Amino acid sequence: MSVYKIFLGLLPLIATGVQGAALSLPSGGLQDLSVLPEGFKMAETQWEVDIRPGKKITLNGTIESVYAQLLELNPSYEIDNAEQIAARLAQLKEETTALQKSQLARRDHTECDHAGFKGSVPASAV
Numbered sequence: 001m002s003v004y005k006i007f008l009g010l011l012p013l014i015a016t017g018v019q020g021a022a023l024s025l026p027s028g029g030l031q032d033l034s035v036l037p038e039g040f041k042m043a044e045t046q047w048e049v050d051i052r053p054g055k056k057i058t059l060n061g062t063i064e065s066v067y068a069q070l071l072e073l074n075p076s077y078e079i080d081n082a083e084q085i086a087a088r089l090a091q092l093k094e095e096t097t098a099l100q101k102s103q104l105a106r107r108d109h110t111e112c113d114h115a116g117f118k119g120s121v122p123a124s125a126v
Contacts, residue, residue: 046058046059047059057073
């Protein structure tokens with residue numbers, strides 16, 4: 001699992017407030033931003049982050065840059081919060097497993113050739 005996926009799952013533990021709005025770009029990456037749709041403007045997202053227990057700061061940027069800034073300011077962040085991180089990852093795994101089970105259903109009995117069906121189709125149609 002990539003560091004960024006883990007970080008995304010841990011956002012509820014880290015970011016206590018997110019402000020700002022940004023134009024959502026296609027997954028192909030950045031494009032020419034000089035022409036934005038009418039009514040849109042580019043804004044940098046602000047994240048209020050618990051850098052250490054009881055110490056909150058505001059960081060600006062993408063989730064990747066905020067995570068990098070967080071590790072610069074507290075290189076032992078992951079070690080300091082290992083229990084919370086492990087608990088959150090276990091919760092995410094449990095939620096994902098439950099969601100997958102609820103969306104996927106195994107079919108125990110499937111019949112593709114009901115009696116008489118094959119005989120009723122003209123040979124030229126097969």
